[in-house]
Amino acid sequence: MRLLSLPVCLVLLFGGPQASAEEVFLTTEAFLAQAFPDSPPPPAMLWIADPLREETIRILGHSSVPLRTRYWRQEQRTAWILEEIGKEEPITVGLVVQDGKLEMIKVLVYRESRGWEVRHDFFTRQFWQAQLQNKDELDRNIDGIAGATLSVNAMRKVARLALLYHRHVTADGAP
Amino acid sequence: MASSTQWRLLAAVGFCLISGNALAESPSNAELQRQIEELKQQIRVLSEKLSGQPPAAQPELSKQVETQDQQIKAQQQQIEALAKQAEETKKADWIARTKLGGYGELHYNNLDAEDSARDLEEFDFHRFVLFLSHTFNDDIRFFSELEIEHSGVEADGSPLNGEVELEQAYVEFDLLNDKASAKAGLFLIPIGILNETHEPPTFYGVERNDVENVIIPATWWAGGAGYTHRLGEGLQWDVALHEGLRTPVTGGSAFRIRDGRQKTSFARAEDLALTNRIKYTAIPGVELGASVQLQKDASQIRNDSLEQGVLYEAHVDLKRGAFGLRTLYAKWDLDIDEDLALAALVPQDQIDRAKSQKGWYLEPSYRLNPEWGVYARYEDIEAARSSDNFNQWEAGFNYWPHPSVVLKMDYRSRTHELDADEGRDFDGFDLGVGYQF
Numbered sequence: 001m002r003l004l005s006l007p008v009c010l011v012l013l014f015g016g017p018q019a020s021a022e023e024v025f026l027t028t029e030a031f032l033a034q035a036f037p038d039s040p041p042p043p044a045m046l047w048i049a050d051p052l053r054e055e056t057i058r059i060l061g062h063s064s065v066p067l068r069t070r071y072w073r074q075e076q077r078t079a080w081i082l083e084e085i086g087k088e089e090p091i092t093v094g095l096v097v098q099d100g101k102l103e104m105i106k107v108l109v110y111r112e113s114r115g116w117e118v119r120h121d122f123f124t125r126q127f128w129q130a131q132l133q134n135k136d137e138l139d140r141n142i143d144g145i146a147g148a149t150l151s152v153n154a155m156r157k158v159a160r161l162a163l164l165y166h167r168h169v170t171a172d173g174a175p
Numbered sequence: 176m177a178s179s180t181q182w183r184l185l186a187a188v189g190f191c192l193i194s195g196n197a198l199a200e201s202p203s204n205a206e207l208q209r210q211i212e213e214l215k216q217q218i219r220v221l222s223e224k225l226s227g228q229p230p231a232a233q234p235e236l237s238k239q240v241e242t243q244d245q246q247i248k249a250q251q252q253q254i255e256a257l258a259k260q261a262e263e264t265k266k267a268d269w270i271a272r273t274k275l276g277g278y279g280e281l282h283y284n285n286l287d288a289e290d291s292a293r294d295l296e297e298f299d300f301h302r303f304v305l306f307l308s309h310t311f312n313d314d315i316r317f318f319s320e321l322e323i324e325h326s327g328v329e330a331d332g333s334p335l336n337g338e339v340e341l342e343q344a345y346v347e348f349d350l351l352n353d354k355a356s357a358k359a360g361l362f363l364i365p366i367g368i369l370n371e372t373h374e375p376p377t378f379y380g381v382e383r384n385d386v387e388n389v390i391i392p393a394t395w396w397a398g399g400a401g402y403t404h405r406l407g408e409g410l411q412w413d414v415a416l417h418e419g420l421r422t423p424v425t426g427g428s429a430f431r432i433r434d435g436r437q438k439t440s441f442a443r444a445e446d447l448a449l450t451n452r453i454k455y456t457a458i459p460g461v462e463l464g465a466s467v468q469l470q471k472d473a474s475q476i477r478n479d480s481l482e483q484g485v486l487y488e489a490h491v492d493l494k495r496g497a498f499g500l501r502t503l504y505a506k507w508d509l510d511i512d513e514d515l516a517l518a519a520l521v522p523q524d525q526i527d528r529a530k531s532q533k534g535w536y537l538e539p540s541y542r543l544n545p546e547w548g549v550y551a552r553y554e555d556i557e558a559a560r561s562s563d564n565f566n567q568w569e570a571g572f573n574y575w576p577h578p579s580v581v582l583k584m585d586y587r588s589r590t591h592e593l594d595a596d597e598g599r600d601f602d603g604f605d606l607g608v609g610y611q612f
Contacts, residue, residue: 023353061578067258088274088308113316113347113356120408122457143460146492147372153578 025119026108028081031094032072035079035104043070044169052168059136059160060084071169077103078166082158086112086151093155095162100170102130102159115148118155127155132163269309276306278374280609282381286587290598300326304342319344340438342396355404361439362401365413365452366466367391368490368503375609376581379540379550379573382605386534386554389563390505391488392433398442409457419448419470422509424481429521430529430559432507435473446472462492473509480515484508499540499550506533529559548573557592562599564592571605583607 032040047068048056056065072079077098083090089111096104105127107119117123126142133139138160144152280302286295303323310316325337345360363371369383370393378384387393399417406412420435421443428434437443448470455463466488473484490503509530516526534557540550551570556563571585588602 088276113349116353116405117409117456120457122408123459126459141496143495145456145459146368146462146494147456149377149578 023111024109026094026106028094028108031081031106031108032079034106035094035096036072036074036077040079041072041074043072045069046071046165046169052165055136055164056161059157059164061157069165071165073169076100076170078162078169080162080165081108082161084154084157086115086118086148086154088112091118091151091154091158093158095158097162097166100131100163100167102127102163105155105159105162107155112151115145115151117145117148118151123152124155127159130159130163132160132167136160136164138163272310274306274308276308276612277304278609278611279303280375280381280607283606284381284603285605286601286603288599288601293599293601295601295603314349315346317344317346342394345401351404355402357400357402359400361396361398362415362417364395364397364417364450364468365401365415366395366450366468366486366488367393367505368462368464368492368501369393370395374611375583375607376573376575376579376611379538379548379583380552380569380571380585380605381583381607384503384536384538384552384554385565385567386503386505386536386556389433389556389558390507390532390534391486392436395436396438397436397448398439399447409455411454411456413450413452413454415450416447417450418442418444419446419475420473420484421475422473422481422484424474424476424479424516425519425521428560429516429519429525430481430509430511430532431563432532432558443475446470446475460493460495463490464492465489478515480512480519480521482510482512484510497542499538499542499548501538501540502536504533504535506531525559525561528557528561528564532558534558545578546575548575561593562591562596564596565589565599566592579611581607581609583609 026034045068046052048065053065057063069080069082077096080095080097081092082095083092085091091107091111092109094104094106094108095102105124107124110116110119123145126140127138130138130140138156142152142156279300281298281300284295284297284299288294301324303326305321306319307321308316308318319341320343322340322342323337324340325335327335327337328339329335341361343360343362345358345362347356347358349356365371367387369378369387370391373383373394383393397415397417397419399415401413401415401417404412418437418439420432421437422432422435423429448468450466450468452464452466455461466486468484468486470484472482474481485508486505487508488503488505491500493500509532511526511530513523513526517523534555536552536554538550538552540548542548549570549572551568553566553568555566558564567587567589569585569587571583574582576582584604584606586602586604590600591597
């Protein structure tokens with residue numbers, strides 16, 4: 001074990017090129033291209049004022065709510081880029097809602113050192129076609145990832161928010 | 176019907192009416208909404224008035240509208256700048272990069288033992304833990320965990336009989352486009368279910384399960400270096416080279432694994448330990464894990480009765496819908512020289528038990544709703560020390576008034592294997608409150 005110790009230590013410490021902890025899986029442009037294959041519409045702005053702000057606080061469980069959020073809309077299809085903190089760092093998520101149902105959820109940027117499983121299809125496919133029930137709850141259970149409860153909770157929250165905001169902008173005829 | 180010029184004039188007038196207040200007081204979004212509704216109403220009224228103006232007055236109005244237009248655009252830019260400033264709240268850089276967290280738990284135990292002298296009725300603040308982390312840059316971060324157990328330590332004569340321990344303090348580096356990471360320092364060994372994740376709201380039962388406590392032995396941390404590699408979707412390999420055990424080989428705790436933890440305090444490092452783990456999490460709600468640890472000399476003393484120690488561990492952690500199931504098996508194989516152990520006055524039966532120490536548990540659970548969950552657990556442990564040979568049934572519930580806060584209650588019944596330890600058999604209940612942030 002002594003002969004193994006030093007070189008293994010050095011390999012473990014310094015082996016391989018270093019790269020960013022903030023891993024960008026999908027750029028905003030690439031996400032919008034997937035969301036709107038023909039051509040993304042120009043962005044609009046949703047100001048998160050009451051009562052929408054109160055609903056947002058209830059979903060997030062805290063009052064750190066942004067003033068506004070950008071979205072893209074083409075008839076009954078909207079795309080959102082939302083952020084919520086997992087354990088320590090924000091997770092940036094792109095979501096597409098069509099006719100009140102989640103059609104796409106993609107982790108755009110992941111910054112945590114654990115819980116990376118939430119960005120994979122085996123986890124996100126649970127959200128496909130999810131919609132709201134009982135005002136602002138998801139209509140299904142989302143199974144978590146052991147050791148990544150907070151990241152999983154963040155994903156659930158942004159899914160609910162996207163559906164809530166979609167309902168808001170498509171209900172009042174906002175452009 | 177008012178012309179477009181007239182509409183622009185009305186809009187300009189409306190914006191002027193609210194602009195003074197808007198910039199001076201930074202109104203809330205609700206207030207802005209209200210003001211916009213008022214503006215719409217004013218536009219409707221003024222439009223009706225203007226539609227009756229004589230043609231001679233209109234060129235003058237056009238000039239005014241153009242001026243107001245420019246003012247509106249300037250105010251829109253100011254509102255945009257205010258909103259951006261509110262969104263990009265500046266904090267000192269080191270504050271933004273430094274995070275504080277923690278967890279803790281208070282226990283109440285009420286256990287009736289077969290030997291009443293061993294009855295336990297006790298309050299204990301079992302753990303008060305603080306996490307401190309700092310991100311140096313996108314590649315490198317620091318993480319630490321400081322723990323006070325049983326409310327603290329003090330000099331002789333004090334009722335405080337706890338511990339203050341550094342449980343984690345390591346620097347982590349991201350590698351290979353975030354497919355891998357390495358760390359160096361003092362860290363939790365990648366083994367078992369609870370060893371790395373043991374905040375109170377994450378497990379059932381007031382006390383942590385005894386299998387991981389006695390056999391693994393959780394919580395187990397060590398100084399060294401570790402590497403994590405993501406092999407594919409949901410598949411992860413961890414390897415760590417770290418300080419090994421310094422397992423005692425004499426006395427009542429001879430070959431007791433838990434007593435071999437050095438806690439990176441002047442830790443002997445003549446024989447390091449190598450731990451490997453494979454973890455699979457590609458099915459939501461399912462974790463499969465297996466670890467193997469090898470240490471060439473588990474006592475780190477030459478020519479004593481203990482040589483190689485190997486730990487095997489495997490577990491399943493399921494949370495599918497409302498149903499949960501945890502099961503774990505762990506086993507130590509110790510290479511013990513019987514003659515030397517007997518010469519050191521270790522009883523034969525203790526030597527026999529020590530060679531193969533193992534334990535397992537099964538824990539089904541059911542989440543009634545987001546706030547309530549119930550569970551049952553059966554554990555079986557066979558270890559070196561005679562009192563560490565028992566089986567235990569328990570059942571209870573967790574109540575989460577908040578996802579990060581938990582109240583717990585359980586009932587336990589423990590039966591020891593050896594007749595000499597029959598007096599330690601007990602049953603009773605425990606209460607606990609825990610939190611994490």
